[in-house]
Amino acid sequence: MATQHSRSAARIMMAPAVILLLGWMLVPLTMTLYFSFKKYLPLRGGDLGWVGFDNYARFLSSSAFWPSVQATLVIVGGVLLITVIFGVLLALLLNQPMWGQGIVRILVIAPFFVMPTVSALVWKNMFMDPVNGLFAHLWKVFGAEPVSWLSEASLQSIILIVSWQWLPFATLILLTAIQSLDREQLEAAEMDGAPPLSRFGYITLPHLSRAITVVVLIQTIFLLSIFAEIFVTTQGSFGTRTLTYLIYQRVLESQNVGLGSAGGVYAIILANIVAVFLMRIVGKNLDA
Amino acid sequence: MYPRNAIRAATALSLLTATAAFAETITIATVNNGDMIRMQGLTEDFTAKTGHEVEWVTLEENVLRQRVTTDISAKGGQFDIMTIGMYETPIWSANGWLVALDDLPADYDVDDILPAMRGGLSLDGTLYAAPFYGESSMIMYRTDLMEQAGLEMPDAPSWDFVADAARKMTDKDNEIYGICLRGKAGWGENMAFLTAAANSFGARWFDEDWTPQFDSEPWATTLNFYLDLMNDAGPPGASNNGFNENLSLFQQGKCGMWIDATVAASFVTNPDDSTVADKVGFALAPDAGLGKRGNWLWAWALAIPAGTQKEAAAKEFINWATSKEYLELVAEKEGWANVPPGTRSSLYENPSYQDVPFAKMTLESILTADPNNPTVDPVPYVGVQFAAIPEFAGIASQVGQEFSAALAGQQTAEEALAKAQALTADEMEAAGY
Numbered sequence: 082m083a084t085q086h087s088r089s090a091a092r093i094m095m096a097p098a099v100i101l102l103l104g105w106m107l108v109p110l111t112m113t114l115y116f117s118f119k120k121y122l123p124l125r126g127g128d129l130g131w132v133g134f135d136n137y138a139r140f141l142s143s144s145a146f147w148p149s150v151q152a153t154l155v156i157v158g159g160v161l162l163i164t165v166i167f168g169v170l171l172a173l174l175l176n177q178p179m180w181g182q183g184i185v186r187i188l189v190i191a192p193f194f195v196m197p198t199v200s201a202l203v204w205k206n207m208f209m210d211p212v213n214g215l216f217a218h219l220w221k222v223f224g225a226e227p228v229s230w231l232s233e234a235s236l237q238s239i240i241l242i243v244s245w246q247w248l249p250f251a252t253l254i255l256l257t258a259i260q261s262l263d264r265e266q267l268e269a270a271e272m273d274g275a276p277p278l279s280r281f282g283y284i285t286l287p288h289l290s291r292a293i294t295v296v297v298l299i300q301t302i303f304l305l306s307i308f309a310e311i312f313v314t315t316q317g318s319f320g321t322r323t324l325t326y327l328i329y330q331r332v333l334e335s336q337n338v339g340l341g342s343a344g345g346v347y348a349i350i351l352a353n354i355v356a357v358f359l360m361r362i363v364g365k366n367l368d369a
Numbered sequence: 370m371y372p373r374n375a376i377r378a379a380t381a382l383s384l385l386t387a388t389a390a391f392a393e394t395i396t397i398a399t400v401n402n403g404d405m406i407r408m409q410g411l412t413e414d415f416t417a418k419t420g421h422e423v424e425w426v427t428l429e430e431n432v433l434r435q436r437v438t439t440d441i442s443a444k445g446g447q448f449d450i451m452t453i454g455m456y457e458t459p460i461w462s463a464n465g466w467l468v469a470l471d472d473l474p475a476d477y478d479v480d481d482i483l484p485a486m487r488g489g490l491s492l493d494g495t496l497y498a499a500p501f502y503g504e505s506s507m508i509m510y511r512t513d514l515m516e517q518a519g520l521e522m523p524d525a526p527s528w529d530f531v532a533d534a535a536r537k538m539t540d541k542d543n544e545i546y547g548i549c550l551r552g553k554a555g556w557g558e559n560m561a562f563l564t565a566a567a568n569s570f571g572a573r574w575f576d577e578d579w580t581p582q583f584d585s586e587p588w589a590t591t592l593n594f595y596l597d598l599m600n601d602a603g604p605p606g607a608s609n610n611g612f613n614e615n616l617s618l619f620q621q622g623k624c625g626m627w628i629d630a631t632v633a634a635s636f637v638t639n640p641d642d643s644t645v646a647d648k649v650g651f652a653l654a655p656d657a658g659l660g661k662r663g664n665w666l667w668a669w670a671l672a673i674p675a676g677t678q679k680e681a682a683a684k685e686f687i688n689w690a691t692s693k694e695y696l697e698l699v700a701e702k703e704g705w706a707n708v709p710p711g712t713r714s715s716l717y718e719n720p721s722y723q724d725v726p727f728a729k730m731t732l733e734s735i736l737t738a739d740p741n742n743p744t745v746d747p748v749p750y751v752g753v754q755f756a757a758i759p760e761f762a763g764i765a766s767q768v769g770q771e772f773s774a775a776l777a778g779q780q781t782a783e784e785a786l787a788k789a790q791a792l793t794a795d796e797m798e799a800a801g802y
Contacts, residue, residue, distance in 0.1 A: 144788075212605060229609070232774075316555060316770070319773070319774055319779060334435075335760065335762070335764070
């Protein structure tokens, strides 16, 4: 039972952290908003005055805008699908008592500790290279024509690379959820003659729903802003230009801070739309 | 307190000759190219001579460009020396962002720097960046494969000869590809090659009213020629190959020909890295009979951002790294083939350097490139494989993506050119041309 007094004490104690976090968010956000209404070209003398909604209109009317939103959503959706499905399967597997369980778990988690840039480079040069890559050699062994992954299946390749990075995260969260599952329920179901698939569908999966929600929400936040994997592999060509990458091009390659900031505001709006959407669909699970 | 001391020290330094009494630590941003890595290895020589310490920030070319551009336009002051190229120097010096290098000591001998290099790194006759190495582009080819194909490479071949030879050399079953060319998107990657090649076909970026020219016949000729040639005789996945990827393919013996930077010559002829070191020949970049060759002109140069606290020490470093003595130092430690090429006339007059197999071809390539008249028709911009305007990097990166997608077979040359024309026109209009 929190009294009025203890509640206000708690608020005072939390204030420093809240203020710090707000400042952390608000300063860049305010600057982004400020620049988005300005014509700001560092290589042409910097601040060239207020331009109202010009940047917003230009960013939206650019032929690159909608394809970039589409690419962003395809990558987010694809990675979520792969990591959730394989995350559940891996979690089930790792939950089995087996020899060398500790080592296997560490190996499964390992990709999470590799920096995105490094892993993207390894994938690009060691696996996907159409002349020297491992996949190319595999294809040749079976007499097939090697695929140039990053240009012919660019979006799929990037989804694959990013999924590989995020699979450990999903697996970990889901594994802890599975471990908290009551064994007695499963045993009771087994004694009542429920087949394995039904046991999974009616007991394990509902039990995992909250964990899956957490995985989906947290990953979405990060996946909306993936950058390194694209920068290192395709530089945004072949339809892999996401909204983040487009903003980067506008600000850093074209040196147009105003236009890029307007894009940043759009990205915030998009992220919020996606978040609201997700909360509607899966957020129910968090209320329980 | 400290900055004031630094200024004092710097003033004292410029008055005195170098002494170790006022040792500074300067921070230098540079590219991860072989010659720069070598320079880092020799930093001790500089420290021994002047007492100054050096901190290196070594980055990949694209990343370096963005880091230094962001730093200088936002006045970040992270670096005392930046490695920049011929594209940035005129733009930045016009903005007053660079320290003029007009007081280098007499024994530095500014007049020894090749005119093409000095011109490209100066504004109104004042040098703003000292060239560390200069490059053009040329053909590197496999003499043994050329012989097998029953052909002989002339010193100044035409595009038709190159295309024919490339197709004859190609043996895809044995992973021999007749020609390796850049396909990776980027204004300094595929667009450098394609813009230079387009010059030889008579194409240009803009006409004299700054109207984009991608809808012109010469561009269609250039792009179709390139796509056909790469589809017939290029390596798979060429749309992801930039300088480094092609270098490793060539070193592994998988390319018959490679048209790229002259500095690559020392890497492909170095037996430590290259399996075909003793089988490489050189020729000038091809032409299409219109009086221009498809070679570019570029220099990586060292410049000092205005506002640095350590100007005097930075100037000493530039004086050391781009001097004649530095060339001798590298020659003594690594051999003449490995000195940074393309900057000084004296190097090409040096008898020891004339024995280097690619020296003559490099110099000829550099001398034939003209940044003021890059292509057949007159243009309003300066630059051979780029147009020295601030918007160029952003525009050319996007155009490069369209061309790269065309090479990957995702759109036709006509579609790529139409998109390039539209986006260039749009950007130029926004920039107020």
